[in-house]
Amino acid sequence: MTRTLPDGTEVTFPAHLADAVVGVDEDGDLVASADWAVPGETEFLYPLTPCCHATGKGMDSGLDDDFGGVGCRNCYQWVDPKYGGFVTPEQVTRWL
Numbered sequence: 001m002t003r004t005l006p007d008g009t010e011v012t013f014p015a016h017l018a019d020a021v022v023g024v025d026e027d028g029d030l031v032a033s034a035d036w037a038v039p040g041e042t043e044f045l046y047p048l049t050p051c052c053h054a055t056g057k058g059m060d061s062g063l064d065d066d067f068g069g070v071g072c073r074n075c076y077q078w079v080d081p082k083y084g085g086f087v088t089p090e091q092v093t094r095w096l
């Protein structure tokens with residue numbers, strides 16, 4: 001499905017994400033809103049991976065027991081550590 005940003009940019013993403021995705025972040029990645037919030041906040045926003053529109057997860061390097069970084073929860077490719085975290089409401093550009 002397609003949603004439109006305030007600047008007229010159209011963003012296409014899988015229809016099953018329609019209820020969760022609220023907009024995009026500064027990098028243009030889809031941002032989803034969880035159905036729960038951290039204490040003191042009204043919502044919990046997190047970026048979705050560009051490859052699969054999935055969340056990130058911590059993964060070890062496979063070489064030793066060290067924490068390796070963040071991977072895509074769907075395809076297990078390495079992704080930027082930002083996908084293992086959350087974004088603030090100020091970082092999100094929401095749909096029109």
Ligand SMILES: [Zn+2]
Binds near residue numbers: 051052054073076
């Ligand atoms: Zn992926």
